[in-house]
Amino acid sequence: MLRAFLIVVFFFLIGETVLCGGAEPKVEAFPSAPYDRHIIYQALVLFWIGIMGLVVIIAMKLREIRRVRKMGIDEEEEDAPFLD
Amino acid sequence: MSCRRLKDWFGERYDTDALGALARLKTVPSHRFDAWYLAGGLTLFLFVFQFITGMALALYYIPHAEHAHKSIIDIVTKLNMGWLFRSLHHWGAQLAILVLFIHVFSTLLLKAYRKPRELVWFTGFVMLAISIFFGLSGYFLLWDERAFAAVRVATGGAGGLPLVGGLIKGFLRGGIDVTGETLTRFYAFHVAILPLVTIVVTGLHILLVQLHGMSVPLSQEEKQGRPEPFFPNLFYKDLIVWLICLGVLVTLAVVFPPEIGRKADPLAPAPENIKPEWYFLFLFQTLKLFPGEMLGMNGETIAITLISAAILFFFLIPIFDRRSAAGRRSPLFTWIGAFYLIYFTVMTIIGFLT
Numbered sequence: 001m002l003r004a005f006l007i008v009v010f011f012f013l014i015g016e017t018v019l020c021g022g023a024e025p026k027v028e029a030f031p032s033a034p035y036d037r038h039i040i041y042q043a044l045v046l047f048w049i050g051i052m053g054l055v056v057i058i059a060m061k062l063r064e065i066r067r068v069r070k071m072g073i074d075e076e077e078e079d080a081p082f083l084d
Numbered sequence: 085m086s087c088r089r090l091k092d093w094f095g096e097r098y099d100t101d102a103l104g105a106l107a108r109l110k111t112v113p114s115h116r117f118d119a120w121y122l123a124g125g126l127t128l129f130l131f132v133f134q135f136i137t138g139m140a141l142a143l144y145y146i147p148h149a150e151h152a153h154k155s156i157i158d159i160v161t162k163l164n165m166g167w168l169f170r171s172l173h174h175w176g177a178q179l180a181i182l183v184l185f186i187h188v189f190s191t192l193l194l195k196a197y198r199k200p201r202e203l204v205w206f207t208g209f210v211m212l213a214i215s216i217f218f219g220l221s222g223y224f225l226l227w228d229e230r231a232f233a234a235v236r237v238a239t240g241g242a243g244g245l246p247l248v249g250g251l252i253k254g255f256l257r258g259g260i261d262v263t264g265e266t267l268t269r270f271y272a273f274h275v276a277i278l279p280l281v282t283i284v285v286t287g288l289h290i291l292l293v294q295l296h297g298m299s300v301p302l303s304q305e306e307k308q309g310r311p312e313p314f315f316p317n318l319f320y321k322d323l324i325v326w327l328i329c330l331g332v333l334v335t336l337a338v339v340f341p342p343e344i345g346r347k348a349d350p351l352a353p354a355p356e357n358i359k360p361e362w363y364f365l366f367l368f369q370t371l372k373l374f375p376g377e378m379l380g381m382n383g384e385t386i387a388i389t390l391i392s393a394a395i396l397f398f399f400l401i402p403i404f405d406r407r408s409a410a411g412r413r414s415p416l417f418t419w420i421g422a423f424y425l426i427y428f429t430v431m432t433i434i435g436f437l438t
Binding site: 062 | 157160161167171321323330331
């Protein structure tokens with residue numbers, strides 16, 4: 001449900017820009033040269049790959065913490081012998 | 085200096101271990117609706133993001149009626165990555181306000197405002213009001229014809245308030261009409277006054293949240309699981325949400341960079357079919373429902389008075405909702421919250437489509 005809600009919000013924001021855009025832009029708000037555009041879109045793809053990589057690593061870490069916690073070995077026993 | 089030595093340096097002077105122990109002690113409730121806790125952290129992330137991009141833009145922006153518009157064109161067209169910073173700041177503002185609305189409505193519907201968290205609600209509401217004023221003042225700094233007309237309508241609307249309307253309008257505009265004086269004032273609000281107030285109110289809000297802990301909905305009090313530690317569990321979840329939000333933000337900034345219209349001309353008529361920013365659409369649409377004259381009084385004044393009363397009621401909900409404060413269910417206030425949410429959403433969509 002949360003995912004569906006976020007998707008609706010995402011498209012709402014996109015639609016807002018498209019519908020409320022009004023007259024054609026007077027100033028180029030984005031580099032117009034095809035090479036520059038290509039570089040920017042390429043960087044955007046790489047940026048997303050980096051984000052997804054980080055998300056996967058953090059999610060794996062979180063899963064591991066949860067697994068340890070579920071097993072109940074995340075807390076130190078109070079009467080555990082002290083090993084030097 | 086290595087990290088270890090740096091850590092020792094601080095450790096010898098300050099009790100850093102106690103801070104670490106405190107972080108480990110902090111827990112958050114675990115239940116069916118705990119995902120809504122992430123909205124607060126996301127709002128904070130977006131606020132910090134806005135501060136950073138805003139500081140970069142402030143280095144080049146010229147707050148003068150003659151040069152403001154040109155300075156933004158220069159930022160976008162001449163500066164290296166200037167277009168990206170402006171676009172990120174624009175979309176960051178949209179998302180910050182959207183997430184703040186989600187945070188406020190989730191707090192309202194989960195009754196997280198109930199005793200003893202009334203002050204948390206009040207400070208959160210003040211932050212929402214500040215953010216909206218941030219949005220309006222930032223939009224005006226563009227000094228194009230749309231922003232000019234929008235501020236003329238918004239400050240004119242504030243002037244419709246009985247008794248204090250004229251005073252507020254004059255204070256915001258810095259004169260009778262919207263002029264270069266208004267730009268100076270809005271710049272001061274946007275870069276100095278509002279950020280300072282935001283830091284103070286946000287600090288107080290976070291402090292109160294730490295003091296009271298996270299609220300658990302009444303329906304979940306019996307069903308909640310074992311509390312989760314804030315660090316690292318919730319922190320990692322926050323991090324994931326922040327990263328995805330950053331990705332969405334950069335994508336929006338690249339794919340939909342905001343336009344720059346023609347320079348504002350105070351003597352020119354307002355452009356046709358102008359609309360306010362999306363977070364003002366529900367107000368705009370509500371004003372349209374009222375006729376020019378009602379019961380021998382100005383319709384706009386009546387509309388603005390009613391809207392102000394509704395906003396005041398929304399602000400004071402923790403005081404009116406006595407059943408929640410006593411730890412009992414209050415379906416009436418759930419319906420009231422749902423009504424506010426539906427009204428806001430429907431009116432925004434209608435305003436957006438018409």
